[in-house]
Amino acid sequence: MLELTGITKTFGGVKALQDVAMSVAPGEVRGLIGPNGAGKSTLVNVISGLLTHSAGTLTLDGAPLDGVSAQRRAENGIARTFQNLRVFSSLTVQQNIDVASYTGTASGRGGDALLHEAILRFDLADRLNEPASSLPYGQLRRLEIVRALALRPRVLMLDEPAAGMNEQETEALGEALGWVRDESDCSILVIDHDLKFIMALSERITVLNMGEVIADGTPQEVSENRQVIDAYLGEEEHAA
Numbered sequence: 538m539l540e541l542t543g544i545t546k547t548f549g550g551v552k553a554l555q556d557v558a559m560s561v562a563p564g565e566v567r568g569l570i571g572p573n574g575a576g577k578s579t580l581v582n583v584i585s586g587l588l589t590h591s592a593g594t595l596t597l598d599g600a601p602l603d604g605v606s607a608q609r610r611a612e613n614g615i616a617r618t619f620q621n622l623r624v625f626s627s628l629t630v631q632q633n634i635d636v637a638s639y640t641g642t643a644s645g646r647g648g649d650a651l652l653h654e655a656i657l658r659f660d661l662a663d664r665l666n667e668p669a670s671s672l673p674y675g676q677l678r679r680l681e682i683v684r685a686l687a688l689r690p691r692v693l694m695l696d697e698p699a700a701g702m703n704e705q706e707t708e709a710l711g712e713a714l715g716w717v718r719d720e721s722d723c724s725i726l727v728i729d730h731d732l733k734f735i736m737a738l739s740e741r742i743t744v745l746n747m748g749e750v751i752a753d754g755t756p757q758e759v760s761e762n763r764q765v766i767d768a769y770l771g772e773e774e775h776a777a
């Protein structure tokens with residue numbers, strides 16, 4: 538269980554996060570949505586240890602993460618992808634995955650069979666021996682996710698995985714992530730602006746606005762929440 542209490546992050550005078558509380562249960566998919574600048578990426582950066590929070594506490598399975606380096610957190614099972622792609626373009630797809638496998642704790646969670654299945658589900662099996670630089674954009678994004686899965690994470694954080702994908706690619710991505718949700722005990726925290734995608738995938742959703750949590754609930758609960766409609770969804774999405 539990943540647990541955040543009172544998380545605050547300031548950049549100079551800007552309060553990017555204010556008193557944020559959130560928990561992600563084992564195996565749960567939690568969506569994180571909100572308008573541009575709401576603090577979503579900052580929150581993922583704080584959880585992964587790229588940024589140090591200004592106040593509050595975060596724990597993984599009861600153990601405090603405060604002061605634990607980003608690398609250590611990754612070794613302890615917190616994996617992530619970035620808004621901008623960060624694969625090793627001169628290595629093959631397989632090598633990219635292997636590097637992550639060696640880096641991970643490989644403590645037995647998941648196992649090779651699960652990783653093999655992930656390569657199939659994320660539609661990379663035909664491209665394993667090709668350099669990552671030869672992959673089209675959608676496949677590169679999927680490679681990033683499989684590489685993160687190769688770390689055998691307990692918590693996988695995805696920062697806008699569907700960004701730049703067409704409807705078909707987004708649908709396929711949603712199906713593959715649904716498989717991760719159903720077949721592994723890995724929790725997923727996913728940011729995206731594609732509401733159809735996020736509503737279908739997430740069991741619970743946290744909504745941030747100007748650094749504060751304004752709603753936390755099932756997709757249906759948050760889509761009917763007046764504050765969320767006013768701050769982010771708008772009447773049209775609500776009606777849809």
Ligand SMILES: Nc1ncnc2c1ncn2[C@@H]1O[C@H](COP(=O)(O)OP(=O)(O)OP(=O)(O)O)[C@@H](O)[C@H]1O
Pocket residue numbers: 548551552553571572573574575576577578579580
């Ligand atoms: N390194 C930084 N230095 C100064 N301000 C920052 C920094 N990173 C983020 N901010 C500010 O913190 C706030 C939250 O930004 P953040 O990128 O977390 O929002 P977001 O919800 O992820 O937005 P988007 O949906 O556009 O990606 C914004 O006001 C942003 O300008």
